[in-house]
Amino acid sequence: MSKKQASAGLVIECSPQGFTVADRGNTQFYAVGTSIPYAGQECIVAIGRGSIFIRPVRVPNASEDDIRSILITRATQLFPIEGMDLAYDFQLTDDVNESGRLVIMAGMASNEVTAVTDQVKASGIKVRQVIPAAFGSSLIARDHHIPSAVVVEKTAYSTSVDVVIDGTVRYSRAAGFGSLTDEVQRTLAAAGFGDLPVIATGGTDYPGSALQLSTTTLQALSAASLSSLKLNIETPLVVATRNAAKLARSVRQAAMLTVAALITVGYTLYEYSNQLNAVNAEIEKAKKKQSTMTKYQKSVEAKSATKVQMLGMVKRAFTPAQPPQDIISVVMDLVPKDSWLTGVTFERGKQLVIRGTSKSNEAVSSYMRSLTEQPRFRDVKLSFSQNGVIANVPVVQFTITAFPVGNLPLIDNSKKGVSKKA
Secondary structure: OOOOOOEOOEEEEEEOOEEEEEEOOEEEEEEOOOOOOOOOOEEEEEEOHHHOEEEEEEEOOOOHHHHHHHHHHHHHHHOOOOHHHEEEEEEEEEEEEOOEEEEEEEEEEHHHHHHHHHHHHOOOOEEEEEEEOOHHHHHHHHHOOOOOEEEEEEOOOOEEEEEEEOOEEEEEEEEOOOOHHHHHHHHHHHHOOOOOOEEEEOOOOOOOOOEEOOOOHHHHHHHOEHHHOOOOOEOHHHHHHHHHHHHHHHHHHHHHHHHHHHHHHHHHHHHOOOOHHHHHHHHHHHHHHHHHHHHHHHHHHHHHHHHHHHHHHHHHHOOOOOOHHHHHHHHHHOOOOOEEEEEEEOOOOOOEEEEEEEOOHHHHHHHHHHHHHOOOEEEEEEEEEEEEEEOOEEEEEEEEEEEEOOOOOOOOOOOOOOOOOO
16 A cells, blocks of 8 residues: 655745745735744745746756756846846656757746745744745646646735646746736737636636636645655755755765775784785785775865855855846836836846837936936947837837946956856
């Protein structure tokens, strides 16, 4: 008889308003500043749709360690966050074709991961892992044998729309409080998928839905088996610290082996003191062992030094002149009336690119002046402007570039010994 798998149990979703706690079917909300009465327990922290990015990406069909190495180099291309400021993990899927294996990546800002987990730990709760809250939608879809669907859930604070394809979340967003039908169609268009059956969860009323459930996606995560929740979002600092600890253990093991070899030599000398030739032979063997162990120890120490150097670089990465979230906040706060942004691209050591749409050229000029007067930016330029019509309304589509003051690259490629990528 097979042993029953342990369920996730306590799952906590953090939001600006507070904490939503799901514990095996029971759900409770705790406002900000209120202690969560689960001290001493372990939990899974679920990150809401508005704070995390989910990206499907196809990679060569290799081992998990090799795929992780590949994704390290591609992470900055997939997320609008600098590599060292990005906390992410991935989940393998069974989707394999001639182009490789499909994996689902989830990433967010490292400082937000730290802030959320620190809030939970302040209540005396141990954080087991961090996952996207949207993964509860894929569990619900698979449990009800609807592998591809749009999962909609409306609460007092937000509306979530998750696109599940073949049992995995491919796209997720926090929607507004407008028409649910419009939000579903808008999400499908953004994700690049056609019409899909709709699953309404958490008691959400959606006309024409294929399935309506009182269960929430957070409750689905709480009831899921731990083995099905393999993804765990960690900051680069946590990962580097853990790897350094592994190397330190290897160094200690090498030292113990060296000591054991020396003890063996001493015991041999004591036991066979009357057999000089045999003793000399054993001494030579022991010396060879000691030399091998010394070389191994030096190799491990060299690797450890490299990891320590990397850890130092990671720590430096967390102290930029201007945090990315501050830059984005200022850009959004200065947007004038009758204008809206369609995209903001920020990278370390590169220009900030702002794309948007406005109802008038005057509003664009006003936005340019506001950015120019802002001491956080220099070299503010209007690199693109084009008049157009959207829904019979004249609009101006624009692109503005600016350089954030102090936005230095993480690695100075001009230094000797640093190779430049093509």
